[in-house]
Amino acid sequence: MKTATPRQMAIFIAFFSSLIAGIVMLITFSIENFNYLLTIILSLLIIFVVIYIFVFYILSAFILNKINPIYKTIYDINIPEDELKSELDETDIVTSAQKDVITWSKRKTREIAQFKQLEKYRQEFLGNMYHELKTPIFNIQGYISTLLEGGLKDQSINKQYLENTDKNINRLISIVNDLESISELESGIQKLNLKKLNIKKLFEESFEMNGILAKKSGIKLKFAKKQDKPVNVMADRKRILQVINNLVINSIKYGKKNGSTTIDFIDMGKNILVEVSDNGIGIPKRDIPRIYERFYRVDKSHSSKLGGTGLGLSIVKHIIEAHNQKITVRSKVDEGSSFTFTLKKA
Ligand code: ADP
Numbered sequence: 001m002k003t004a005t006p007r008q009m010a011i012f013i014a015f016f017s018s019l020i021a022g023i024v025m026l027i028t029f030s031i032e033n034f035n036y037l038l039t040i041i042l043s044l045l046i047i048f049v050v051i052y053i054f055v056f057y058i059l060s061a062f063i064l065n066k067i068n069p070i071y072k073t074i075y076d077i078n079i080p081e082d083e084l085k086s087e088l089d090e091t092d093i094v095t096s097a098q099k100d101v102i103t104w105s106k107r108k109t110r111e112i113a114q115f116k117q118l119e120k121y122r123q124e125f126l127g128n129m130y131h132e133l134k135t136p137i138f139n140i141q142g143y144i145s146t147l148l149e150g151g152l153k154d155q156s157i158n159k160q161y162l163e164n165t166d167k168n169i170n171r172l173i174s175i176v177n178d179l180e181s182i183s184e185l186e187s188g189i190q191k192l193n194l195k196k197l198n199i200k201k202l203f204e205e206s207f208e209m210n211g212i213l214a215k216k217s218g219i220k221l222k223f224a225k226k227q228d229k230p231v232n233v234m235a236d237r238k239r240i241l242q243v244i245n246n247l248v249i250n251s252i253k254y255g256k257k258n259g260s261t262t263i264d265f266i267d268m269g270k271n272i273l274v275e276v277s278d279n280g281i282g283i284p285k286r287d288i289p290r291i292y293e294r295f296y297r298v299d300k301s302h303s304s305k306l307g308g309t310g311l312g313l314s315i316v317k318h319i320i321e322a323h324n325q326k327i328t329v330r331s332k333v334d335e336g337s338s339f340t341f342t343l344k345k346a
Pocket of ligand 1: 251254278282283298304310
Protein backbone atom coordinates (compact mmCIF):
# COMPACT_ATOMS: atom_id res chain seq x y z
CA MET A 1 0.00 0.00 0.00
CA LYS A 2 1.26 3.47 -0.85
CA THR A 3 1.81 5.60 2.24
CA ALA A 4 1.42 9.39 2.20
CA THR A 5 4.45 11.69 2.04
CA PRO A 6 5.31 13.69 5.22
CA ARG A 7 4.03 16.87 3.51
CA GLN A 8 0.65 15.24 2.75
CA MET A 9 0.45 13.91 6.31
CA ALA A 10 1.27 17.35 7.75
CA ILE A 11 -1.44 18.98 5.61
CA PHE A 12 -3.91 16.31 6.65
CA ILE A 13 -3.20 16.64 10.40
CA ALA A 14 -3.11 20.49 10.25
CA PHE A 15 -6.43 20.51 8.38
CA PHE A 16 -8.18 18.26 10.89
CA SER A 17 -6.74 20.11 13.88
CA SER A 18 -7.95 23.42 12.41
CA LEU A 19 -11.36 21.89 11.69
CA ILE A 20 -11.76 20.68 15.28
CA ALA A 21 -10.50 24.02 16.62
CA GLY A 22 -13.00 25.81 14.34
CA ILE A 23 -15.90 23.69 15.58
CA VAL A 24 -14.88 24.31 19.21
CA MET A 25 -14.62 28.04 18.57
CA LEU A 26 -18.02 28.15 16.89
CA ILE A 27 -19.66 26.34 19.79
CA THR A 28 -17.88 28.48 22.41
CA PHE A 29 -18.39 31.91 20.89
CA SER A 30 -21.67 32.80 19.25
CA ILE A 31 -21.10 34.61 16.04
CA GLU A 32 -22.82 37.93 16.37
CA ASN A 33 -20.91 40.10 14.16
CA PHE A 34 -18.64 39.92 11.15
CA ASN A 35 -15.50 40.89 13.16
CA TYR A 36 -15.72 37.72 15.22
CA LEU A 37 -15.96 35.54 12.14
CA LEU A 38 -12.88 37.16 10.66
CA THR A 39 -10.95 36.60 13.92
CA ILE A 40 -11.95 32.91 13.93
CA ILE A 41 -10.90 32.41 10.30
CA LEU A 42 -7.60 34.16 10.95
CA SER A 43 -6.94 32.07 14.11
CA LEU A 44 -7.75 28.87 12.20
CA LEU A 45 -5.34 29.86 9.45
CA ILE A 46 -2.59 30.48 12.01
CA ILE A 47 -3.38 27.15 13.74
CA PHE A 48 -3.23 25.40 10.35
CA VAL A 49 0.13 26.91 9.39
CA VAL A 50 1.72 26.36 12.83
CA ILE A 51 0.54 22.73 13.07
CA TYR A 52 1.55 22.08 9.46
CA ILE A 53 5.12 23.40 9.98
CA PHE A 54 5.46 21.61 13.30
CA VAL A 55 4.18 18.22 12.10
CA PHE A 56 6.12 18.41 8.85
CA TYR A 57 9.36 19.20 10.66
CA ILE A 58 8.91 16.45 13.31
CA LEU A 59 7.89 13.79 10.75
CA SER A 60 10.72 14.60 8.34
CA ALA A 61 13.30 14.54 11.12
CA PHE A 62 11.90 11.24 12.41
CA ILE A 63 11.88 9.52 9.01
CA LEU A 64 15.31 10.82 8.04
CA ASN A 65 16.62 9.57 11.34
CA LYS A 66 15.27 6.08 10.65
CA ILE A 67 16.03 5.83 6.93
CA ASN A 68 19.61 7.09 6.88
CA PRO A 69 21.08 4.20 8.93
CA ILE A 70 19.16 1.73 6.73
CA TYR A 71 20.71 3.15 3.55
CA LYS A 72 24.06 3.31 5.26
CA THR A 73 23.79 -0.41 5.98
CA ILE A 74 22.52 -1.59 2.62
CA TYR A 75 24.61 0.60 0.32
CA ASP A 76 27.45 1.26 2.72
CA ILE A 77 27.11 4.98 2.03
CA ASN A 78 25.77 7.97 3.85
CA ILE A 79 23.16 9.57 1.60
CA PRO A 80 23.42 13.37 1.97
CA GLU A 81 20.57 14.74 4.06
CA ASP A 82 19.53 17.22 1.33
CA GLU A 83 19.14 14.42 -1.18
CA LEU A 84 17.02 12.37 1.18
CA LYS A 85 14.95 15.44 2.10
CA SER A 86 14.06 16.19 -1.50
CA GLU A 87 13.16 12.52 -2.08
CA LEU A 88 11.14 12.56 1.09
CA ASP A 89 9.02 15.27 -0.41
CA GLU A 90 8.64 13.85 -3.90
CA THR A 91 8.32 10.13 -3.36
CA ASP A 92 6.94 7.64 -0.97
CA ILE A 93 10.34 7.06 0.61
CA VAL A 94 9.14 4.61 3.26
CA THR A 95 7.74 2.18 0.66
CA SER A 96 10.77 2.58 -1.58
CA ALA A 97 13.11 2.02 1.39
CA GLN A 98 11.15 -1.14 2.19
CA LYS A 99 11.60 -2.32 -1.42
CA ASP A 100 15.31 -1.47 -1.35
CA VAL A 101 15.76 -3.46 1.85
CA ILE A 102 13.97 -6.50 0.38
CA THR A 103 16.10 -6.31 -2.80
CA TRP A 104 19.23 -5.93 -0.68
CA SER A 105 18.39 -8.92 1.52
CA LYS A 106 17.66 -11.09 -1.54
CA ARG A 107 20.98 -10.05 -3.07
CA LYS A 108 22.81 -10.83 0.18
CA THR A 109 21.16 -14.26 0.44
CA ARG A 110 22.28 -15.03 -3.13
CA GLU A 111 25.81 -13.84 -2.39
CA ILE A 112 26.04 -15.96 0.75
CA ALA A 113 24.90 -19.04 -1.21
CA GLN A 114 27.55 -18.31 -3.85
CA PHE A 115 30.25 -17.87 -1.21
CA LYS A 116 29.28 -21.18 0.40
CA GLN A 117 29.44 -22.91 -3.00
CA LEU A 118 32.85 -21.34 -3.73
CA GLU A 119 34.10 -22.39 -0.33
CA LYS A 120 32.98 -25.96 -1.08
CA TYR A 121 34.77 -25.89 -4.45
CA ARG A 122 37.89 -24.49 -2.80
CA GLN A 123 37.92 -27.23 -0.18
CA GLU A 124 37.33 -29.94 -2.79
CA PHE A 125 40.00 -28.47 -5.04
CA LEU A 126 42.60 -28.35 -2.26
CA GLY A 127 41.73 -31.92 -1.20
CA ASN A 128 42.02 -33.19 -4.77
CA MET A 129 45.25 -31.34 -5.39
CA TYR A 130 46.75 -32.80 -2.23
CA HIS A 131 45.84 -36.34 -3.37
CA GLU A 132 47.16 -35.80 -6.89
CA LEU A 133 50.50 -34.41 -5.71
CA LYS A 134 50.91 -36.82 -2.82
CA THR A 135 51.23 -40.00 -4.91
CA PRO A 136 54.09 -38.98 -7.24
CA ILE A 137 55.98 -37.17 -4.44
CA PHE A 138 55.87 -40.21 -2.15
CA ASN A 139 56.78 -42.48 -5.05
CA ILE A 140 59.83 -40.35 -5.86
CA GLN A 141 60.81 -40.32 -2.19
CA GLY A 142 60.53 -44.12 -2.04
CA TYR A 143 62.63 -44.76 -5.16
CA ILE A 144 65.34 -42.25 -4.21
CA SER A 145 65.59 -43.60 -0.63
CA THR A 146 65.97 -47.16 -1.91
CA LEU A 147 68.63 -46.07 -4.40
CA LEU A 148 70.53 -44.14 -1.71
CA GLU A 149 70.36 -47.04 0.71
CA GLY A 150 72.35 -49.25 -1.65
CA GLY A 151 69.94 -49.82 -4.53
CA LEU A 152 72.15 -47.68 -6.76
CA LYS A 153 74.67 -50.49 -6.95
CA ASP A 154 72.01 -53.14 -7.54
CA GLN A 155 71.98 -53.62 -11.30
CA SER A 156 68.60 -55.37 -11.18
CA ILE A 157 66.69 -52.32 -9.93
CA ASN A 158 68.76 -49.12 -10.31
CA LYS A 159 67.81 -48.30 -13.91
CA GLN A 160 64.18 -49.24 -13.37
CA TYR A 161 63.92 -47.08 -10.23
CA LEU A 162 65.47 -44.11 -11.98
CA GLU A 163 63.02 -44.52 -14.86
CA ASN A 164 60.14 -44.71 -12.40
CA THR A 165 61.40 -41.55 -10.67
CA ASP A 166 61.55 -39.82 -14.04
CA LYS A 167 57.98 -40.93 -14.81
CA ASN A 168 56.73 -39.53 -11.49
CA ILE A 169 58.57 -36.25 -12.02
CA ASN A 170 56.96 -35.97 -15.46
CA ARG A 171 53.61 -36.55 -13.82
CA LEU A 172 54.25 -33.73 -11.35
CA ILE A 173 55.27 -31.47 -14.24
CA SER A 174 52.02 -32.30 -16.13
CA ILE A 175 49.92 -31.48 -13.05
CA VAL A 176 51.79 -28.22 -12.42
CA ASN A 177 51.53 -27.20 -16.11
CA ASP A 178 47.79 -27.96 -16.16
CA LEU A 179 47.27 -26.06 -12.91
CA GLU A 180 49.17 -23.11 -14.37
CA SER A 181 46.92 -23.14 -17.46
CA ILE A 182 43.77 -23.25 -15.31
CA SER A 183 45.00 -20.49 -13.05
CA GLU A 184 45.89 -18.27 -16.04
CA LEU A 185 42.53 -18.92 -17.67
CA GLU A 186 40.54 -18.38 -14.47
CA SER A 187 42.31 -15.18 -13.53
CA GLY A 188 42.00 -13.92 -17.09
CA ILE A 189 45.55 -12.49 -16.93
CA GLN A 190 46.37 -13.78 -20.37
CA LYS A 191 44.17 -12.17 -22.98
CA LEU A 192 43.28 -14.22 -26.03
CA ASN A 193 45.32 -13.52 -29.11
CA LEU A 194 42.58 -13.91 -31.72
CA LYS A 195 43.82 -14.43 -35.27
CA LYS A 196 42.54 -15.94 -38.47
CA LEU A 197 43.76 -19.54 -38.67
CA ASN A 198 43.06 -22.73 -40.56
CA ILE A 199 41.83 -25.13 -37.89
CA LYS A 200 42.29 -28.12 -40.18
CA LYS A 201 46.04 -27.39 -40.17
CA LEU A 202 46.05 -27.42 -36.34
CA PHE A 203 44.44 -30.87 -36.34
CA GLU A 204 47.09 -32.09 -38.80
CA GLU A 205 49.74 -30.71 -36.43
CA SER A 206 48.09 -32.51 -33.51
CA PHE A 207 47.89 -35.78 -35.51
CA GLU A 208 51.62 -35.50 -36.13
CA MET A 209 52.42 -34.76 -32.47
CA ASN A 210 50.30 -37.67 -31.23
CA GLY A 211 51.00 -40.10 -34.08
CA ILE A 212 53.24 -42.37 -32.01
CA LEU A 213 50.72 -42.59 -29.15
CA ALA A 214 47.94 -43.35 -31.64
CA LYS A 215 50.00 -46.02 -33.39
CA LYS A 216 50.86 -47.66 -30.07
CA SER A 217 47.17 -47.79 -29.19
CA GLY A 218 46.17 -48.93 -32.67
CA ILE A 219 43.99 -45.88 -33.25
CA LYS A 220 43.57 -44.29 -36.67
CA LEU A 221 43.40 -40.49 -36.74
CA LYS A 222 41.39 -39.15 -39.71
CA PHE A 223 39.11 -36.46 -41.14
CA ALA A 224 35.46 -37.29 -41.86
CA LYS A 225 35.62 -35.87 -45.37
CA LYS A 226 38.21 -34.78 -47.84
CA GLN A 227 38.53 -31.06 -47.43
CA ASP A 228 40.86 -29.17 -49.71
CA LYS A 229 39.69 -25.68 -48.78
CA PRO A 230 41.01 -24.20 -45.52
CA VAL A 231 38.60 -24.08 -42.57
CA ASN A 232 39.31 -20.57 -41.31
CA VAL A 233 38.26 -19.50 -37.83
CA MET A 234 39.09 -16.64 -35.45
CA ALA A 235 40.91 -18.14 -32.49
CA ASP A 236 43.93 -18.05 -30.23
CA ARG A 237 46.32 -20.49 -31.93
CA LYS A 238 48.18 -21.68 -28.81
CA ARG A 239 45.00 -22.16 -26.80
CA ILE A 240 43.01 -23.90 -29.53
CA LEU A 241 45.93 -26.24 -30.19
CA GLN A 242 45.73 -27.07 -26.45
CA VAL A 243 42.00 -27.86 -26.88
CA ILE A 244 42.62 -30.00 -29.96
CA ASN A 245 45.50 -31.89 -28.34
CA ASN A 246 43.47 -32.62 -25.22
CA LEU A 247 40.50 -33.93 -27.20
CA VAL A 248 42.64 -35.95 -29.62
CA ILE A 249 44.76 -37.44 -26.79
CA ASN A 250 41.59 -38.32 -24.83
CA SER A 251 40.10 -40.00 -27.90
CA ILE A 252 43.25 -42.14 -28.11
CA LYS A 253 43.54 -42.82 -24.35
CA TYR A 254 39.90 -43.82 -24.03
CA GLY A 255 39.67 -45.41 -27.45
CA LYS A 256 39.57 -49.14 -28.21
CA LYS A 257 42.25 -51.10 -30.01
CA ASN A 258 41.88 -50.72 -33.79
CA GLY A 259 39.44 -47.91 -33.26
CA SER A 260 39.50 -44.48 -34.87
CA THR A 261 39.25 -40.78 -34.12
CA THR A 262 37.34 -38.76 -36.69
CA ILE A 263 37.37 -35.00 -37.12
CA ASP A 264 34.58 -33.18 -38.87
CA PHE A 265 33.91 -29.50 -39.60
CA ILE A 266 30.35 -28.28 -40.13
CA ASP A 267 29.53 -24.84 -41.50
CA MET A 268 26.91 -23.23 -39.23
CA GLY A 269 26.72 -19.83 -40.92
CA LYS A 270 28.51 -17.51 -38.53
CA ASN A 271 30.33 -20.34 -36.76
CA ILE A 272 32.22 -23.50 -37.60
CA LEU A 273 31.23 -26.56 -35.58
CA VAL A 274 34.18 -28.83 -34.88
CA GLU A 275 33.52 -32.45 -33.97
CA VAL A 276 36.00 -34.90 -32.47
CA SER A 277 34.46 -38.39 -32.41
CA ASP A 278 35.82 -41.71 -31.25
CA ASN A 279 34.48 -45.23 -31.01
CA GLY A 280 36.07 -45.88 -27.64
CA ILE A 281 34.87 -46.84 -24.18
CA GLY A 282 32.37 -43.96 -23.88
CA ILE A 283 31.24 -42.12 -20.75
CA PRO A 284 28.41 -43.28 -18.46
CA LYS A 285 25.41 -40.93 -18.54
CA ARG A 286 25.67 -40.03 -14.85
CA ASP A 287 29.30 -38.88 -15.27
CA ILE A 288 28.75 -36.67 -18.31
CA PRO A 289 27.74 -33.51 -16.36
CA ARG A 290 30.88 -33.78 -14.20
CA ILE A 291 33.67 -34.48 -16.71
CA TYR A 292 34.62 -30.78 -16.99
CA GLU A 293 35.20 -30.50 -13.24
CA ARG A 294 38.79 -30.15 -12.10
CA PHE A 295 40.34 -33.55 -11.26
CA TYR A 296 37.14 -35.46 -12.12
CA ARG A 297 37.71 -38.83 -13.78
CA VAL A 298 35.25 -41.59 -14.56
CA ASP A 299 37.82 -44.26 -13.79
CA LYS A 300 40.58 -42.74 -11.66
CA SER A 301 43.07 -45.58 -11.87
CA HIS A 302 42.61 -46.03 -15.64
CA SER A 303 43.16 -42.31 -16.24
CA SER A 304 46.22 -42.11 -13.92
CA LYS A 305 47.81 -45.12 -15.60
CA LEU A 306 47.51 -43.26 -18.90
CA GLY A 307 49.12 -40.15 -17.41
CA GLY A 308 45.88 -38.16 -17.11
CA THR A 309 45.65 -35.38 -14.56
CA GLY A 310 41.87 -34.98 -14.68
CA LEU A 311 42.38 -31.34 -15.61
CA GLY A 312 42.36 -31.59 -19.41
CA LEU A 313 38.65 -31.12 -20.07
CA SER A 314 38.42 -28.38 -17.46
CA ILE A 315 41.10 -26.47 -19.41
CA VAL A 316 39.32 -27.23 -22.70
CA LYS A 317 36.03 -25.81 -21.39
CA HIS A 318 37.73 -22.69 -20.04
CA ILE A 319 39.41 -22.01 -23.39
CA ILE A 320 36.25 -22.50 -25.44
CA GLU A 321 34.27 -20.27 -23.07
CA ALA A 322 37.01 -17.63 -23.22
CA HIS A 323 36.29 -17.61 -26.98
CA ASN A 324 32.60 -17.03 -26.08
CA GLN A 325 31.69 -20.40 -27.50
CA LYS A 326 30.31 -23.69 -26.19
CA ILE A 327 31.50 -27.27 -25.91
CA THR A 328 29.13 -30.23 -25.72
CA VAL A 329 29.50 -33.98 -25.56
CA ARG A 330 27.44 -36.94 -26.65
CA SER A 331 28.56 -40.32 -25.43
CA LYS A 332 27.45 -43.90 -24.98
CA VAL A 333 29.26 -46.55 -22.98
CA ASP A 334 31.09 -49.02 -25.26
CA GLU A 335 30.06 -47.10 -28.37
CA GLY A 336 32.12 -43.93 -28.14
CA SER A 337 32.12 -40.21 -27.51
CA SER A 338 31.75 -37.14 -29.63
CA PHE A 339 32.95 -33.76 -28.40
CA THR A 340 31.76 -30.72 -30.36
CA PHE A 341 32.66 -27.07 -30.02
CA THR A 342 32.08 -23.98 -32.09
CA LEU A 343 34.39 -21.19 -33.22
CA LYS A 344 33.71 -17.95 -35.03
CA LYS A 345 34.25 -18.22 -38.78
CA ALA A 346 36.95 -15.97 -40.19
P1 ADP B 1 42.11 -37.03 -17.82
O1 ADP B 1 43.42 -36.42 -17.58
O2 ADP B 1 41.72 -38.01 -16.75
O3 ADP B 1 41.96 -37.59 -19.19
P2 ADP B 1 40.14 -35.05 -18.60
O4 ADP B 1 39.73 -33.82 -17.89
O5 ADP B 1 40.75 -34.91 -19.94
O6 ADP B 1 41.08 -35.83 -17.61
O7 ADP B 1 38.87 -35.98 -18.74
C1 ADP B 1 38.08 -36.24 -17.61
C2 ADP B 1 37.49 -37.65 -17.67
O8 ADP B 1 36.54 -37.71 -18.72
C3 ADP B 1 38.50 -38.72 -18.00
O9 ADP B 1 39.15 -39.20 -16.84
C4 ADP B 1 37.65 -39.78 -18.65
O10 ADP B 1 37.07 -40.60 -17.67
C5 ADP B 1 36.54 -38.98 -19.33
N1 ADP B 1 36.80 -38.82 -20.80
C6 ADP B 1 37.33 -37.73 -21.40
N2 ADP B 1 37.40 -37.90 -22.73
C7 ADP B 1 36.88 -39.12 -22.99
C8 ADP B 1 36.67 -39.89 -24.19
N3 ADP B 1 36.97 -39.43 -25.41
N4 ADP B 1 36.11 -41.11 -24.04
C9 ADP B 1 35.76 -41.60 -22.83
N5 ADP B 1 35.95 -40.93 -21.67
C10 ADP B 1 36.50 -39.70 -21.74
